[in-house]
Amino acid sequence: MTKPVTQFLRCIPKGSRVLLLTHPNPDPDAIASAYALRHLIKEKKQAMGTIGYWGVVGRKENATMLDLLGIEMVEIGGVDPGFFDRIVLVDSQPGQVGEPLGDARLDVIIDHHPVKPRNGKTRYEDIRVNYGSTATIVTEYLRASGTSIPPRVSTALLYGIKTDTLLLSREADEADVSAFLHLYPLADLKALRRIERPSFPLEHLDAAARAFRKRRVCGNMMFLNIGRVNNENVIPQVADFYLPAEEIDWIICFGKRGKVVYISVRNDNRRRSAGRAVHHAFSDMGKAGGHRTMAAAILPVDSFRDGHRKSVTLQRIEEVVIGRFLDAAGNSTAE
Ligand SMILES: [Mn+2]
Structure with missing residues (x-):
């Protein structure tokens, strides 16, 4: 059977422009997943990823995460979907996304939420409802494709898994634990501490x-x-x-x-x-x-x-x- 990451990468043309879309009011899991996929498609396909979000990035922790790890995201209100060759939705499914993209096509969905019935065709979907986080799926992609995971990407993914599974205490699968153990030695734990405990002015x-x-x-x-x-x-x-x-x-x-x-x-x-x-x-x-x-x-x-x-x-x-x-x-x- 073809590996999921191979199937995913087949949907991304070499050198293409890809919109990596989070759900509204993105949380660390969504941000980390988009950020790590951006790294994956750059390494494997020389593709240029743009992380799009809408709504609010509300928490100090999330703002610190973006800041410390140098993650850039654009509000999709100011984005023309026609500019992109592919649109990848992470940590969400249409219907949760709302209307701001109009009826722009979605090419790929990577998520761990319960499957929502809907129309509309995609090129590839990887929805694993038994997983505690989307970051776990993306970590598996990076590992299976032999892509090295830089400290910033590991830190983001580790934080995504930690927050979505309440430090593996909620809805965590064996896969989450395995991804966690793989990322842990690669992550910048000092940065992670600063993200998790923002100082209180x-x-x-x-x-x-x-x-x-x-x-x-x-x-x-x-x-x-x-x-x-x-x-x-x-x-x-x-x-x-x-x-x-x-x-x-x-x-x-x-x-x-x-x-x-x-x-x-x-x-x-x-x-x-x-x-x-x-x-x-x-x-x-x-x-x-x-x-x-x-x-x-x-x-x-x-x-x-x-x-x-x-x-x-x-x-x-x-x-x-x-x-x-x-x-x-x-x-x-x-x-
Ligand atoms: Mn999630």
Whole structure:
């Protein structure tokens, strides 16, 4: 039987231009998989890969990952799919991708999520639902093709596997463990530590403390209004910081920078999806979406306007965020 990596590489013409597309609001697994495939097709096919994403790269960890490993991604809103000879979708399947590419063809899908029924033909699909991460599949491609894995690529893949499997404690397959062991000695562990434990600037701690004093708790949800910020990264960081709070399953943290309101949502409660709640609550106002346990929205301040009133106050933002989120989450028991 032909090896999967051989079948994949057959779909990539020599010297071609390839769009490596992640899902919306890409997580480390999606980013790492696209980044490592970019390396593979460059080595094997002299092909030029561009990593495309849409939505939000919200977490400080993800931003640090891009920064430290020198991973470049482009927002696909500004990309013409016609420019590319091939489009490869990683860590996702159409339907999860949404509409921004219109009906552009997909040539390859590499994923580990449950198979979604759909129309549309591809050249090659490798969907392994028993795997804990797409990074594991891509690691196997690199190994099977005899491609060397540089430290940056190993570090990205290792981080992808770690986050998607919660350090091999969730839905991990033997293949994930094997990929992990292969990558571990090749990775830059110092960089990995810096990605996993981004430093917490003192002004972020200040903002966290202020927001906590004015917290609003509704059942198992805690709303934290950070107010005006100079750097929107503080918002997801504070949301992560308070998530372990006792009796709290949800953190909804928000703030305003210039003419934009940023909202980060985290949840511990695996029965409900943060991404769905955020999408439901805010998608008519701006960008909104995410995953089961973490989600984000980026909304123009103007979308908070109250009829004829000229300015949008922080108080108004808080009321809208809390009101809409409680509605969306179907929880009306406010404290
Ligand atoms: Mn994944």
